[in-house]
Amino acid sequence: MNPQWTEIIVFTLLFGLVTVLGFVAVRWRRPPGTMLDHLDEWGLGGRKFGSWVTWFLIGGDLYTAYTFVAVPALVFGAGALGLFALPYTVIAYPLVFMPLLRMWSVSRVHGYVTPADYVQGRYGSSALALMVAITGIVATMPYIALQLVGLEAVIRTMGLNGTGIVGHLPLIVAFVILAVYTYQSGLRAPALIAFVKDGLIYLVIAVAVVYLPAKLGGWGTIFDAANTKFTTSPAAADGLLLNANNQLQFATLAFGSALALFLYPHSVTGVLASRGRNVIKRNMSALPAYSLLLGLIALLGYAAIAARSQPIVNAATGRPDSNTIIPVLFGTQFPAWFAGVAFAAIGIGALVPAAIMSIAAANLWTRNIYKTYLNRDADSRAEARQAKLASLVVKLGAVVFIVFIDPQYAIDLQLIGGVIILQTLPAVAIALYTRWFHRWGLLAGWAAGLAWGLSMLYGIANPMTGAAHFGGSALKLATLSFLGWKPFAGSSIQIYAGLIALIGNLVVAALVTVVLRQMRVFNGIDQTDPQDYHADEDSPRLKPVAGALQKATSPIKS
Amino acid sequence: MPSRPSSLHWSNWNLLLLVPLLVLVTPVYNRVEPRVLGFPFFYWYQFLWVPVGVICTAVVYLKTRSDQKTWRDGNARGDQR
Numbered sequence: 001m002n003p004q005w006t007e008i009i010v011f012t013l014l015f016g017l018v019t020v021l022g023f024v025a026v027r028w029r030r031p032p033g034t035m036l037d038h039l040d041e042w043g044l045g046g047r048k049f050g051s052w053v054t055w056f057l058i059g060g061d062l063y064t065a066y067t068f069v070a071v072p073a074l075v076f077g078a079g080a081l082g083l084f085a086l087p088y089t090v091i092a093y094p095l096v097f098m099p100l101l102r103m104w105s106v107s108r109v110h111g112y113v114t115p116a117d118y119v120q121g122r123y124g125s126s127a128l129a130l131m132v133a134i135t136g137i138v139a140t141m142p143y144i145a146l147q148l149v150g151l152e153a154v155i156r157t158m159g160l161n162g163t164g165i166v167g168h169l170p171l172i173v174a175f176v177i178l179a180v181y182t183y184q185s186g187l188r189a190p191a192l193i194a195f196v197k198d199g200l201i202y203l204v205i206a207v208a209v210v211y212l213p214a215k216l217g218g219w220g221t222i223f224d225a226a227n228t229k230f231t232t233s234p235a236a237a238d239g240l241l242l243n244a245n246n247q248l249q250f251a252t253l254a255f256g257s258a259l260a261l262f263l264y265p266h267s268v269t270g271v272l273a274s275r276g277r278n279v280i281k282r283n284m285s286a287l288p289a290y291s292l293l294l295g296l297i298a299l300l301g302y303a304a305i306a307a308r309s310q311p312i313v314n315a316a317t318g319r320p321d322s323n324t325i326i327p328v329l330f331g332t333q334f335p336a337w338f339a340g341v342a343f344a345a346i347g348i349g350a351l352v353p354a355a356i357m358s359i360a361a362a363n364l365w366t367r368n369i370y371k372t373y374l375n376r377d378a379d380s381r382a383e384a385r386q387a388k389l390a391s392l393v394v395k396l397g398a399v400v401f402i403v404f405i406d407p408q409y410a411i412d413l414q415l416i417g418g419v420i421i422l423q424t425l426p427a428v429a430i431a432l433y434t435r436w437f438h439r440w441g442l443l444a445g446w447a448a449g450l451a452w453g454l455s456m457l458y459g460i461a462n463p464m465t466g467a468a469h470f471g472g473s474a475l476k477l478a479t480l481s482f483l484g485w486k487p488f489a490g491s492s493i494q495i496y497a498g499l500i501a502l503i504g505n506l507v508v509a510a511l512v513t514v515v516l517r518q519m520r521v522f523n524g525i526d527q528t529d530p531q532d533y534h535a536d537e538d539s540p541r542l543k544p545v546a547g548a549l550q551k552a553t554s555p556i557k558s
Numbered sequence: 559m560p561s562r563p564s565s566l567h568w569s570n571w572n573l574l575l576l577v578p579l580l581v582l583v584t585p586v587y588n589r590v591e592p593r594v595l596g597f598p599f600f601y602w603y604q605f606l607w608v609p610v611g612v613i614c615t616a617v618v619y620l621k622t623r624s625d626q627k628t629w630r631d632g633n634a635r636g637d638q639r
Contacts, residue, residue, distance in 0.1 A: 093615055094575040097575050221596070241589065247588065
C-alpha cells in the first residue's frame, strides 16, 4: 500500500498542534514563581484541577488508543463478548465512587503521590509499599506499549508500513517528541492535550455512527451482516449473542476489569490531581458519557464486518494485524481528509494515556523505590529530577518493547497486567476501609493471587491464534483445581481468571491474618487518622501543595 | 477500637451505587428481540444502563454533598463502630 498523503498531512498537522500544546502546557495554570521541580507540580499538575479539566484528563487517561482499536477488533472477531467493555464502564464509576473519595482525602492530607505511598502510610511497611509499586510499574509497562500498538496500527494504515527498524521510525519520532514535552511539562501536558484528544474522538465517533450506517444500509443491515458472518464461521464462541459458556465470562470480565480500573497507578494519578471531593463526585457521574462513546466504538467492529474491511498485514511481523480493522474501516469509508482526522484522533488518543502512565510509573519509582531504598535523603527537587528521568526510561522501554518484541506479546502482557494489578486490591482498596488484614497477610495473599493467576493464564491456550499459553483470560471452570480437587470437572463454562485469583488472594490473606492476630504479631503503625479520609479542599488538615509555598526545604515526609 | 470515631460516614443513598451491578445479569438480556432502530435487545438494553448509572451516581452526589458540610472534619459526629 502506498503512502496516503492527504491522511498523512492532516495527521501531521494535528500532531504538530498537540506538540505545541505539550510544550506551552508548562505555563498552564501555574501561578508565577511556582517551582515545577516538585512532584506535586510535575507529577500531579499542582493538585488543583477542577471538574472540567479532570473530566477530560481522566477520560483521556482511561479510554486509551488501545481501547479504540482493540475493543472493536474484539467485537469484529468474536461478537457479543467484546461488548463487555460497556457494562464494565457502567459499573466501574459507581463501584469506585466512595473509595476514591477516601483515597483523595487521605492522600491530600498526607501528601501522598502514589497508591504505594498510601499503603506505606497505612501499614508502615516499605515491603508492602514496594509490592504495590512494583506491581503497578509491571502492569503499566505493557499498557504503555499497547498505546504504541494503537499508534502504529494507524501509522501503518496510512501506508507507512515499512519493514524492520525503518517501519518503526515514524512511531519512534512520535514517541521521542512525546517524551520530551512530558519531561518538560509533566502532567500539565497530557491534561491540556486531552482537550484536543477528546474533542477529536467525540467528533469522529459522532460522524462515524451516523455516516457509516447511512452508507452501509442502517444498523439493522450491519447487525445482520455480523450475524451472517458469525453463523457461517467455524468458531463456536462467536455470535451476535452470548452463549451458555461465555455469559459468566462476560459478567466476571466486566466486573474484574471494573475493579482493576482504578487500581492502575495512572488512574489514581488523574484522581489525585483533582482539586476536591466534589470534583471527583461530579466526575464519577459525568465520566459515563465516555461509556456511551466506548459502546458505539465497539459496534464499529460490526460496521467493519458490513463494510467487508480486512485487517492489514503488518510488514514487520508478516501477519494480519486485527488491530488495524478500525483504521482500515475509516480509511476505506471516509473521505481522505476526514480519515486523516480520525487517524489523528486515535494517534493523539495514544499520546495522552501514554504520558500519564509514564508519569505514574515514574512517580512510583521515585517515591517508593528510589527514595525508600536508594537515596533516603532525596529532597523534593531531587525527587522531581529523578521522576522526570524515570519517565524517559519508561517510554524508552516501551519503544524497545514494540520494536524488538512481537506486539502480540504486549497484548499478552497487558492481559497479565490486568490480572496482577487486581491483586493489589486488598492492600490498596480494602485498606481504605479497614485495617483488619495484617500486613504480612496482605503480602502473602498478593503472592498467592499472583502465582495462581499467572499459572492459570499460562495454562490457557488459544486455538484461534495457535498459542499454547497465555491465550486469553477465559478459564474453563473444568480446569479449575484446588490442590488437585476439581469441583467443576466436566463443565464447559468459562470465567475470568483474574477474579478467581483475587478470591484466592483474599482467602490466603484472611487465613494468614487470623494466624498472625492470634500470635499478636506487630501490624505496623498507622499514620492516618479516621478523619483524614473525609477531609475536603477547605479543610485545615490538608498539607499545602508544596511547590507553590516552599522553596528550599523538603516538604514531603515519607 | 471503641474510643475512636468510626471512619465510615454512611448514608443509605450510597446503596444506589450497587444498582448498576444488575447489568451483569446476562440471562435477562441475552436475546435479539425486540429490536429498536435495528439494534438487537442485547445491545440497546446495555446502552440503556449508561443513563441509569449516571442517575445513580448523580443522586448520590447531590444527596451526600450537603452532608459533607456537616461531616467536615473537626465537628464530625462519630458513629461508634
